[in-house]
Amino acid sequence: MKLIADLHTHTVACGHAFSTVEENIRAARRAEMLVLAITEHGPSLPGGPHHYLLGAMSTIPAYIEGIRVLRGAELNIISSSGKLDLDQDRMSRLDLVLAGFHAGTPYPGNGRDENTQALCSAMENPYLDIIAHPDNPAYPVDYKEVVQKAVTEEIHLEINVSSLKTSHPGRENGRQNCLDFLALGKKEGLPIAVGSDAHISYAVGELQAATKLLDEVNYPPELILNYSREGLETFLEKRPERVKKKLESGFL
Ligand SMILES: [Zn+2]
Ligand SMILES: [Zn+2]
Structure with a gap:
C-alpha cells in the first residue's frame, strides 16, 4: 500500500524538532x-x-512547490473531560487538528477508565479530526469504547509510525495496541x-512501517484518510460542514 500524505509532522517551531518547513x-x-x-x-x-x-499557522502557504500543505496542530488533552489546550478561535483557523495524551502536560492520567473518558470526551470537540498515537501504552484505554466513539463522531484513530519504531522509549507495546x-x-x-510524527525532515513521508502493518491486517483502504x-x-471539503453541525449541537 502506498499513501499520498503524511498527516503528522513537526518543525523547529514546536520547540523540540530539528527541521524547517522548507526542509x-x-x-x-x-x-x-x-x-x-x-x-x-499544543502550548501546554x-x-x-x-x-x-x-494562531499564525495560516502564514504558511497552502501550496509549496506543488505540495498541498495542511496547517494543523497536535493538541494536548489536558483534563478528564477531554479539554484541549487551544482556544476555539485559533482552533477554527487550522486545517487539521490532532490531539492526544503527552507526558509533562496537566493531564492527570489516573488509569484506563479516566483515559477512556478523556479520549471519548475529546472526540466530541467539533474541530478534532485525529487522535494521535492512541496506542501509547503509558495511557491505556478501552479500545472497544474508543473505537465505537470514534466511529460515531467520525474521528480518525492514528497509526503513528514513531510508535512502531522499537527504538521509541515507552512505546514497546505500540504495535500490539495498534x-x-x-x-x-x-x-x-x-x-x-x-502519520510519521517526524521531528526531523529525514522521517517525513517515511510511512512504510505503518503501511506494512495495514497490509498485514488487510485494512480497508477506503477507511484510510491518506x-x-x-x-x-473530499474529507477536507466536507470538514466545515461537520464542524458546523457539531457546533450547532452545542458542544462548545
Ligand atoms: Zn504526540
Ligand atoms: Zn507529534
Whole structure:
C-alpha cells in the first residue's frame, strides 16, 4: 500500500524538532507525498510553542512547490473531560487538528477508565479530526469504547509510525495496541489516519512501517484518510460542514 500524505509532522517551531518547513517540504517531495500536514504541538507541552504560533499557522502557504500543505496542530488533552489546550478561535483557523495524551502536560492520567473518558470526551470537540498515537501504552484505554466513539463522531484513530519504531522509549507495546484497535476497527468501520510524527525532515513521508502493518491486517483502504488524494480532498471539503453541525449541537 502506498499513501499520498503524511498527516503528522513537526518543525523547529514546536520547540523540540530539528527541521524547517522548507526542509520538510523537500523531504515530502522526495518521499512522493502529495500532501503534508504540519501539526505543531499544543502550548501546554513543556517547551512547546506559545499559542500565538498556532494562531499564525495560516502564514504558511497552502501550496509549496506543488505540495498541498495542511496547517494543523497536535493538541494536548489536558483534563478528564477531554479539554484541549487551544482556544476555539485559533482552533477554527487550522486545517487539521490532532490531539492526544503527552507526558509533562496537566493531564492527570489516573488509569484506563479516566483515559477512556478523556479520549471519548475529546472526540466530541467539533474541530478534532485525529487522535494521535492512541496506542501509547503509558495511557491505556478501552479500545472497544474508543473505537465505537470514534466511529460515531467520525474521528480518525492514528497509526503513528514513531510508535512502531522499537527504538521509541515507552512505546514497546505500540504495535500490539495498534493491532488490537485495527481488529475492532475493521469490524466497526473505523476511519484511521497515518502519520510519521517526524521531528526531523529525514522521517517525513517515511510511512512504510505503518503501511506494512495495514497490509498485514488487510485494512480497508477506503477507511484510510491518506490513501487517496480524492478521499482526502473530499474529507477536507466536507470538514466545515461537520464542524458546523457539531457546533450547532452545542458542544462548545
Ligand atoms: Zn504526540
Ligand atoms: Zn507529534
